[in-house]
Amino acid sequence: MSPEAIIDGLFAGSVYALVALALAIVFQPTRIMNFAQGEVLILGAAVAYQIVALEKMGWAVALVVTIVAAALMGVLMERMIMLPVRLSGSRYAWIIATLAAALIFQSLFNLGYFDVDALRPDPVIAGGFEIAGVSVEWQELLAIVVALAVMAGYDLFLRRSVYGRAIRATAHSSDTSVLMGIPVQRIVVISFVIAAVITAVAGLLAAPVIFIAPATGLIFTIKGFTAAVIGGVGSPRGALIGGMIVGLLDTVVRSVVGGTVGNFAVFAALAVILIVFPSGLFGKPMEAH
Amino acid sequence: MATAESAPAERAGSMFDTELYHRVRTVAMGTLVVISIAVLLMWPAITDYYSYNASYYNGIVASAAISAILTISLNLSMGYGGMLSMLHSGLQLAGGYATAYVVVKASGSWLLGVVASVGVGVLVAALVLLVSLRATYLYFGMITLAANLIVIEIGREWESVTGGIVGLSGVAPKLGDEPMSKQVFYYVVLGALVLAYIVQRNIVRSGVGRAAMAVRESSDTASAMGISPARAKLLLFSICGGIAGLSGALYALQLGFINPDVGLLDNGIIFFVGLFLGGISTLVGPVIGVGFIAVLVELIKDQARYTTLVLGVLLLLAMMVIPRGVVGTWKASRAGRDRVSDPGDETLPEEVPDVVPEVRDADPGVPALEGIGLVKHFGGVHAVDGVDIKIMPGTVHGIIGPNGSGKSTLVSCLTRYHRIDSGKVMIFGEEAAQAPHRVAAAGVTRVFQVPHLFERVSVLDNVLTGMRMQETYTWLGATLRSPAYRRQDRAERAEALELLAFAGLASRADWLASSLSHGQKRLLEVVRAVATRPKVLILDEPATGLTSDELDALARLCRTLRERGLAVVLIEHNVDFVMGLCDEITVVESGKVIERGDPERVQNSPAVLEAYLGHPELIEETA
Numbered sequence: 001m002s003p004e005a006i007i008d009g010l011f012a013g014s015v016y017a018l019v020a021l022a023l024a025i026v027f028q029p030t031r032i033m034n035f036a037q038g039e040v041l042i043l044g045a046a047v048a049y050q051i052v053a054l055e056k057m058g059w060a061v062a063l064v065v066t067i068v069a070a071a072l073m074g075v076l077m078e079r080m081i082m083l084p085v086r087l088s089g090s091r092y093a094w095i096i097a098t099l100a101a102a103l104i105f106q107s108l109f110n111l112g113y114f115d116v117d118a119l120r121p122d123p124v125i126a127g128g129f130e131i132a133g134v135s136v137e138w139q140e141l142l143a144i145v146v147a148l149a150v151m152a153g154y155d156l157f158l159r160r161s162v163y164g165r166a167i168r169a170t171a172h173s174s175d176t177s178v179l180m181g182i183p184v185q186r187i188v189v190i191s192f193v194i195a196a197v198i199t200a201v202a203g204l205l206a207a208p209v210i211f212i213a214p215a216t217g218l219i220f221t222i223k224g225f226t227a228a229v230i231g232g233v234g235s236p237r238g239a240l241i242g243g244m245i246v247g248l249l250d251t252v253v254r255s256v257v258g259g260t261v262g263n264f265a266v267f268a269a270l271a272v273i274l275i276v277f278p279s280g281l282f283g284k285p286m287e288a289h
Numbered sequence: 290m291a292t293a294e295s296a297p298a299e300r301a302g303s304m305f306d307t308e309l310y311h312r313v314r315t316v317a318m319g320t321l322v323v324i325s326i327a328v329l330l331m332w333p334a335i336t337d338y339y340s341y342n343a344s345y346y347n348g349i350v351a352s353a354a355i356s357a358i359l360t361i362s363l364n365l366s367m368g369y370g371g372m373l374s375m376l377h378s379g380l381q382l383a384g385g386y387a388t389a390y391v392v393v394k395a396s397g398s399w400l401l402g403v404v405a406s407v408g409v410g411v412l413v414a415a416l417v418l419l420v421s422l423r424a425t426y427l428y429f430g431m432i433t434l435a436a437n438l439i440v441i442e443i444g445r446e447w448e449s450v451t452g453g454i455v456g457l458s459g460v461a462p463k464l465g466d467e468p469m470s471k472q473v474f475y476y477v478v479l480g481a482l483v484l485a486y487i488v489q490r491n492i493v494r495s496g497v498g499r500a501a502m503a504v505r506e507s508s509d510t511a512s513a514m515g516i517s518p519a520r521a522k523l524l525l526f527s528i529c530g531g532i533a534g535l536s537g538a539l540y541a542l543q544l545g546f547i548n549p550d551v552g553l554l555d556n557g558i559i560f561f562v563g564l565f566l567g568g569i570s571t572l573v574g575p576v577i578g579v580g581f582i583a584v585l586v587e588l589i590k591d592q593a594r595y596t597t598l599v600l601g602v603l604l605l606l607a608m609m610v611i612p613r614g615v616v617g618t619w620k621a622s623r624a625g626r627d628r629v630s631d632p633g634d635e636t637l638p639e640e641v642p643d644v645v646p647e648v649r650d651a652d653p654g655v656p657a658l659e660g661i662g663l664v665k666h667f668g669g670v671h672a673v674d675g676v677d678i679k680i681m682p683g684t685v686h687g688i689i690g691p692n693g694s695g696k697s698t699l700v701s702c703l704t705r706y707h708r709i710d711s712g713k714v715m716i717f718g719e720e721a722a723q724a725p726h727r728v729a730a731a732g733v734t735r736v737f738q739v740p741h742l743f744e745r746v747s748v749l750d751n752v753l754t755g756m757r758m759q760e761t762y763t764w765l766g767a768t769l770r771s772p773a774y775r776r777q778d779r780a781e782r783a784e785a786l787e788l789l790a791f792a793g794l795a796s797r798a799d800w801l802a803s804s805l806s807h808g809q810k811r812l813l814e815v816v817r818a819v820a821t822r823p824k825v826l827i828l829d830e831p832a833t834g835l836t837s838d839e840l841d842a843l844a845r846l847c848r849t850l851r852e853r854g855l856a857v858v859l860i861e862h863n864v865d866f867v868m869g870l871c872d873e874i875t876v877v878e879s880g881k882v883i884e885r886g887d888p889e890r891v892q893n894s895p896a897v898l899e900a901y902l903g904h905p906e907l908i909e910e911t912a
Binding site: 033080083084085087088089090091092093095096097099100101102103104106107108110111114215218222225226229261263264267268270271274275 | 367371373420421423424426427428430431432434435436438439442443446554555558561562565569594595596597598600601602604605608609612613
């Protein structure tokens, strides 16, 4: 095992952590595990690919376009998922709606980039540096730093801002929150938008390094979900720890044993953790449905 | 305005409710079914005659039938068992591997392969269920998702058996020494679909299915009727696994190959779409839904790359427009709903029917149910704090006390719904088992404070669910409708109707439980509890919200049960009701017994007065 594998693991981990955070952001007010969340990551990667690799317009443009497009996708996704869930009333509505949304976005990306294997733009900062004999790519370091910043920022937002407190109240009981005058409907839309932007930024950062094919959204959702469960759905800190564990487990096992055993290790860990600690390693139980 | 609008609606309603309409509908439906079956049977001949590409069209129908088999399995698990399964495409993959291995690697018979596939399906499903027994709804889904991914990864890695990423190919069924023609195999697939459908129908309509549905609605209620939630789930999910394995075997045989991609959730989504489009928790829904998708996919095959997009949009639209699927929405509509009997004014029978249980051989000196030194603390709250209680057979025993005094917790301790911190529970002199469903099996049945009816099934089915403990047939007997099953089922239905008649609910037997009034629901719950043939019946605030007629009916039922030697425990707030009915009363306050004895003694007890009204001297002082 090379020390690079650990850096790779931390990098992949920060991407998964961002997805895990986004999943938790949507889950808290809605009690919905959004299977379409990974598709936003593909959006980020696709925008980066389109603007940086094809249009040669630079990363600043890509970032702006990503954020705007992701916000729109978040609003759209809220409509696509929450409307059927409200109208249906079935206890399985959430999973069917989110899977359907995932299906729709996946096929759209497939149609748009059917001749592209990997959405891979040039890195934001090319090259890397060496520290104590371990080579680190700038892009990897950037992703890790951004992930940490987003986590800290969201944590602060949750605790300090009025909206953050409203979101936490809604997470507790959306019915009571309505009675307290909290605009739950707006909170839900905002949660979808914030989650989408965070996920898209993760895709933007990951695209130059990780293999992202147009149809791989679901696998990122599942890895992000694994991270969320390990960390305990809810806290940004849990998402961060969970993401890092998943990323490290994945790359380290892969570099030691090789092949797709990394995936196996991650999913086996997910199964074991769910069985032994039904509420995650660090979190409160995910009481829903 | 309102009258002008409602008038045509009423006319339409009367048309749909006439006997003629229902007769015509039955005939029309029957004809449709016969035509569909005939077309499916003749399909190879039809395609042979009309098309140059017969095998292509045969293949489409065969593939759809295989998908329908898997969707039936998914329906059993999610629709009837309430178990969110994301494992189904993985089960199909595992089943496919089993057949492919037997046929290609071991050069065995394809029939042997099918058997192996069913076995593997059962094994994987049972294993996943056993490790996730503690998991609730959402987590169960996630564990099945992880299990699905693991099955795929095993398929990718275990090359010697599964052929790795490439998979196994050359899987073909043989007839004697010759390869079986696709036409013959078409009928094999069709036969398997019929088999899967019959298994589904017979299981769902038997006690096995009723038990699974009871667990789906509430595992607590199921336990109160002596149903073991773990066993019910394990049984149903294993059957699902077997059916899914069968579909995997047919998949491999039909297409001639199997590879890990078959198990991907992306491929599994089509089964969800089919299930929800057709109607979850309906018998024919899965078949209709999958058939619909097959036709749709065929229609847009020239634009095949838009297929997923169309399916996704279709699914979202279907959820909004027909949330219960084609079949469910039809059944709930005016034109499609079943006729239910008109509620008659029922005169209650004077005679007590024999089905009301009797306890005669009980030793009169031994309490039917006894709690010794029961203690239950929730953190700092001493909900039950050293309670001794004896409930004698052939009595009505009241437990009263102010709100929050620990009455319901006491009952939950006695029936093992709560793990007690210390103390002992004895049933007829023997220590009670730990699990709630085993307490129920020992003859102690409870009715919950909040109504726990199975709202989505009929009144009769609710009572039948209560009889699950007396059913001795196995799931196989139910599937094959063995003579023993038929005999028991007939007897059960007759008994259930008698019980309903005794409670004045017989004319509503085929109504949905959710359409009853509050009082009728409470009464039905008691009837359902009586159907378990208890020796001790615990009623938690049964009189709340009842009209005086309903109260009389309830009191009459309690007296009848007492005469028959049962012990009835009443937890009540309605003092008149309790005082008029009970032989003995225990008064609980702050988790402790403050008084016990006959109604008169309790009524005059200073401790009870204090608990309910405050300190008597203080009352006098303020007065």
